[in-house]
Amino acid sequence: MNLLHWSVKNVGIAILGALISQIIQYIVSYMAQQNTSDPDILKALYSNLALITLITLLVLSPILEEFLFQGILQAEILENLPPIFSVVLTAAIFAIIHGFGFNVGTLALFVSGLAYAIVFWYTKDLKMTILCHGLSNLIVVVLLIL
Template sequence: MKVIKSAFKWIGIIIWLFLIFAFMQVPAVEETPLYSIDSQQQFIEAYRHVNLLHNILMAIIFTVITFIMEWYVCTWLKNRLNFSKKLSKKYLILAIVAGILSFVLEILITPSALSNLNQPDVFTETLKTPLGVILILDLILIAPTLEELLFQASIQKGVFRNLTPWLAIILTSIIFAAAHDITLNLTFFHRVLSGIIYGYIYQKTDDIKMAILSHSISNLLSLIICCILAWT
């Protein structure tokens, strides 16, 4: 009976985690009018059908829902979050350096990601519209927060809490990379390394805010470089 109860518990947790992952995609979907474009005119045509208020409300609603779900699953997995934990100057510096390192690794491992920015793309075209505000907020605040709560807080120190720290970090980083794209390429390798960096920061500081900060800084630097290269 105890085994059956435990099995149902873990099935429930897995389903809950999948729902979290599904819900956290909504803000990313609402930040752009379509996934890819072949021309600027195609983007303009798609943007004409955008209901800005609807996109904003959907992004806010699903961000809040996802955050609440992550908070409860962390409690369920015996990893109570503490956002009021006192900030340490040492850990702040460590988190910032880790974020910069993640960004540098992206440039070194996947330089081709920045090679086609002179061509029309959804990312840069969206930044020129009011939807750009949602896009920026998602990149530097929403996505880092929701992803670190799911992967590092819920999985690394929740699902894998009984494993050795480094094994938990590595397994979580692989799941983190696979969740973005299962294709085994240099981008996947970079995401695994970034996941390891964020996982290490969380393990070292025991403060999810530091992992979120690292992720946010990496995304912010990528955003800045992309904008500079695309508009020069």
Template sequence: MYKQKFGKYILTLLKIILLLPLAFIIQFPAGSEFLYSNETKYNINLVNHLVVLIFGILIAFFSVFYVYRKVNGAAIRLFSFKLKWIIFTIIVIIGALLIEILINLLSKNSAATTNYLISISIGFPLQPFFLIENVIVGPILEEFLFRGILQNGILKDTPAWIKIPITAFLFAFMHEGIINWKLMEWFTLGLGLGYIYYKSNDLKMSIFGHMLSNALIIIIDIC
């Protein structure tokens, strides 16, 4: 019995490790929002950035959707929206953002909440790429990976009080890469998104929450 459980845990761990390449692939579209080595703020080749964005989206979406259908298999209810879950999502995200702001204040970090200001400061030519990636493409891909594939796929049979924090930590670590106060902010958002998906059982709601969070953070950083 114990050997079977141990073998199951090892298999789950291996599956999570095998997701690492996918976590890298979903970052491809983000390559369109930064200056390249041969560019300056006043000399940007928008065609190159557009090509990177389009091909990055195609590769990332095909990869993540393919794995999602293999691991999860659940259909996405595209045109089914319930007002109570929309309101619930908004409340959870606002709560998570307030906690993130508190963490930021406690850490005495005077830097911007994200690196968004760095990208925005480049100027208009790359701002559309930045907004498309961070408010639309990124949230969709990340929610399919972390909530769809990991939380409700690989960790489907794991108790919620375990799988939500695990998924949130991996989500945070992918964004930050080191253990620090900033990782705690990402972890808080991950917990909120995981809870939204767990309660609503609707990936659209965690995607909506992620989009809303990123949009609000951009507005806060600009202001």
């Protein structure tokens, strides 16, 4: 992974992926009349753990999860499947592993997983997937605070 090469096109795709996934998640949650606030994260953001929470949500989680899901699962284990299958399967595993069972929360996470997997498939750049994931989490944090 070349850390110095950042294509404007790929950064735009990562930003677009984050925005579209969060808009779709909001629509899904709204239609299902599901509360989108997370009291545990809000509590952490307004505590002495705020800095650690932000670093975890915006940096550590995107890096670690995208290395696992896109870097290992999609790029290595599922590389021989047709792209549509590897993208959908990676997104489904991403959603299920986050532990919401099978409900609207799982569907919302599936949408994010799809965005990350598509960004990786299209750009072939793990940095862009990490950026997309970090921006998605940033949008969630900003909306939680507002």
